[in-house]
């Protein structure tokens with residue numbers, strides 16, 4: 407994403423075709439240090455000519471429950487008008503690309519290990535008020551939405567995440583709890599992990615290309 411802010415991409419990418427959504431968001435003001443919107447705005451959106459009306463951030467003035475409901479409503483409208491495609495095997499939106507990070511505990515988006523939110527398969531966007539990682543109030547896409555995307559990338563750096571990378575990618579047998587990151591399995595899409603050497607250091611074998 408950083409590269410896209412630089413020449414030649416900043417000029418050659420057809421930014422008018424880009425629509426931006428947040429897979430998960432912390433329910434804090436948009437200028438708060440914990441805001442995922444702020445992170446994306448400072449790092450990318452303020453540096454490229456994305457159409458402002460194509461940037462769909464959450465309503466930060468309401469409760470987590472209402473923010474999730476509002477966000478799903480917006481996405482449903484865009485599916486109805488065919489701005490977002492729809493999956494042909496579920497009624498879920500089919501995003502072109504879902505870009506995820508992963509925490510040292512194996513969480514992706516705001517889908518945390520052993521949380522009941524992992525079983526949510528009715529809603530497209532749901533909320534939690536007890537996130538084990540602060541801040542506690544968050545909204546998140548659900549697994550069925552993530553797994554309906556055309557492409558999913560998980561980008562992980564640092565040795566603190568090496569154990570979780572190993573558990574999520576390697577075959578570690580049935581006796582271990584399944585991490586949220588391992589539940590990311592696009593039904594008809596591609597999944598690509600991007601790891602630095604430290605994050606890849608506990609993988610069983612060289613399943614990756616440098």
Ligand SMILES: O=C1O[C@H](COP(=O)(O)O)[C@@H](O)[C@H](O)[C@H]1O
Pocket residue numbers: 430431432442506507508509510513514515516539
């Ligand atoms: O809270 C979150 O954490 C993960 C990854 O966290 P990191 O600080 O270890 O990079 C992130 O991917 C997720 O979207 C976010 O809300």
